[in-house]
Amino acid sequence: MISIKGLYKRFDQLEVLKGIDLEVEKGKVVVVIGPSGSGKTTLLRCLNILETPTSGSIEIEDQTLDFSSSVSKKAIPPFRRLTGMVFQSYNLFPHMTALENVMEGPITVKKESKEAVRKKAEQLLSKVGLGDKLDYYPFQLSGGQQQRVGIARALAMEPKVMLFDEPTSALDPELVGEVLKVMKDLANEGMTMIVVTHEMRFAREAADEVIFMDGGFIVERGKPEDMFTSPKEERTKQFLRLIQ
Amino acid sequence: MKMFLNSIIADPERVSRLIDIAQSSLQPLLKGAILYTIPLTLITFVCGLILAVLTALARISSVKPLQIIARIYVSAIRGTPLLVQLFIIFYGLPTIGVVIDPFPSAVIGFSLNVGAYASEIIRAAILSIPKGQWEAGYSIGMSYPQTLKRIILPQASRVSLPPLSNTFISLVKDTSLAAMILVTEMFRRAQEIAATNYEFLLLYLEVALIYWVICFILSIVQGRLEKRMDRFVS
Numbered sequence: 001m002i003s004i005k006g007l008y009k010r011f012d013q014l015e016v017l018k019g020i021d022l023e024v025e026k027g028k029v030v031v032v033i034g035p036s037g038s039g040k041t042t043l044l045r046c047l048n049i050l051e052t053p054t055s056g057s058i059e060i061e062d063q064t065l066d067f068s069s070s071v072s073k074k075a076i077p078p079f080r081r082l083t084g085m086v087f088q089s090y091n092l093f094p095h096m097t098a099l100e101n102v103m104e105g106p107i108t109v110k111k112e113s114k115e116a117v118r119k120k121a122e123q124l125l126s127k128v129g130l131g132d133k134l135d136y137y138p139f140q141l142s143g144g145q146q147q148r149v150g151i152a153r154a155l156a157m158e159p160k161v162m163l164f165d166e167p168t169s170a171l172d173p174e175l176v177g178e179v180l181k182v183m184k185d186l187a188n189e190g191m192t193m194i195v196v197t198h199e200m201r202f203a204r205e206a207a208d209e210v211i212f213m214d215g216g217f218i219v220e221r222g223k224p225e226d227m228f229t230s231p232k233e234e235r236t237k238q239f240l241r242l243i244q
Numbered sequence: 245m246k247m248f249l250n251s252i253i254a255d256p257e258r259v260s261r262l263i264d265i266a267q268s269s270l271q272p273l274l275k276g277a278i279l280y281t282i283p284l285t286l287i288t289f290v291c292g293l294i295l296a297v298l299t300a301l302a303r304i305s306s307v308k309p310l311q312i313i314a315r316i317y318v319s320a321i322r323g324t325p326l327l328v329q330l331f332i333i334f335y336g337l338p339t340i341g342v343v344i345d346p347f348p349s350a351v352i353g354f355s356l357n358v359g360a361y362a363s364e365i366i367r368a369a370i371l372s373i374p375k376g377q378w379e380a381g382y383s384i385g386m387s388y389p390q391t392l393k394r395i396i397l398p399q400a401s402r403v404s405l406p407p408l409s410n411t412f413i414s415l416v417k418d419t420s421l422a423a424m425i426l427v428t429e430m431f432r433r434a435q436e437i438a439a440t441n442y443e444f445l446l447l448y449l450e451v452a453l454i455y456w457v458i459c460f461i462l463s464i465v466q467g468r469l470e471k472r473m474d475r476f477v478s
Contacts (some may be wrong), residue, residue, distance in 0.1 A: 048382075048383055049382075050379050050382060050383065075387070077385050078381075078385070078388055080382060080383065080385050081384075081385040084383070084384075085379075085380075085383035087376060087380065087383075089376055091374075091376035091377060091379060091380035092380070093377065093380065093395055094399065094476055094477065095398050095399055095402075095476045096476075104384065104394065105384035108386060108390050108394055109384060109385040109386055109390070110385075129432070135474045137475075137477075138475065139477055153380075153384065154383070154384070156384075157384050157385060162295070232441060
């Protein structure tokens with residue numbers, strides 16, 4: 001399903017990803033944890049090509065981009081559509097209502113008919129529990145509601161993989177649960193997901209695999225119960241002690 | 245001023261003459277406004293805005309030659325007087341065989357001017373939109389032009405509305421400079437009428453008042469537009 005091989009990312013002098021190899025099977029939920037600066041967000045952004053990797057290749061559902069040679073600009077938007085991105089700061093379009101936010105991609109990018117898209121968008125917003133907030137502008141919604149619109153917006157493009165970049169980090173504590181619930185429902189439906197998060201409970205309850213990153217490397221990976229109870233690497237132990 | 249007022253009060257015949265002139269000149273002045281001042285302003289502003297968006301995009305693009313061309317253009321226009329630019333186009337170019345009529349000359353001169361000034365406003369407005377908005381557009385598969393058109397420019401236009409209104413209102417008044425290159429707009433008509441009856445103060449005050457009324461109406465329109473555009477922010 002997803003196959004990342006030898007992925008490097010360098011910003012000027014700073015090498016953030018130092019050779020990442022990762023396979024994710026269809027329908028699996030992978031949680032990426034690690035200290036800040038470990039490269040976990042950059043890895044996620046490389047999958048959506050919001051950052052262009054320096055070298056290495058990414059394969060998603062039979063489509064491959066190899067960054068060792070130059071990648072044509074035309075190849076990027078269709079590749080991006082394989083993945084849906086959910087941002088830490090939601091990044092909703094403030095000049096559009098919740099419904100318009102969700103409809104924007106299918107209408108502008110896929111050129112689907114307005115009526116069909118509207119129906120789909122309404123269903124998606126109901127699914128994330130916002131069926132009664134269709135015509136609200138982002139500023140009229142709480143953080144948790146905005147993030148759920150963000151999830152619906154990404155789902156509207158029918159991606160093969162959902163990427164979550166610390167989706168609950170900007171939220172007040174009491175609003176975290178509603179977003180995590182939507183994510184868990186999605187996981188139960190069989191969506192392939194890669195989630196960068198500090199929510200260890202989510203990792204325990206929903207993840208098939210937990211990956212610990214540090215210094216641009218994948219240090220350790222394993223099933224959540226093993227990772228949290230008996231990590232093998234010293235750095236993983238240290239990190240888990242710090243956050244628990 | 246005191247002498248002028250005294251002479252008027254002392255002379256009822258002069259008063260009725262002034263009223264007559266004010267009344268009879270109103271029609272040709274308004275005609276100048278409707279036939280030239282207002283169309284010149286509107287055409288110029290639209291052309292100028294298109295030029296400004298293109299220039300702003302060139303300046304923020306990653307293509308070096310485009311950046312340099314845009315910079316030189318903005319620098320040259322902002323660094324030289326508008327009146328000199330108009331003279332170059334209308335009186336200067338014919339010496340190398342390029343003859344342009346007064347009205348199109350004015351359109352070219354003012355458009356170049358608005359384009360340069362407004363490009364800085366639009367550039368700043370585009371840069372003020374958070375990077376996350378571009379990324380959100382890209383993340384749902386949108387291309388650069390799609391993201392620009394659907395996501396960035398609608399938000400940037402809200403930010404740039406007040407300074408662009410300023411440019412627009414300045415432009416209304418600046419079109420009076422077109423009188424210097426023989427466009428029979430409102431101010432030139434005032435000059436022509438005053439030259440026949442020598443009531444310079446009256447006619448220039450009258451024309452000033454009409455400019456003021458036009459700008460006053462425009463600032464009301466600006467207020468309404470701002471309110472409309474603010475509907476999506478708290």
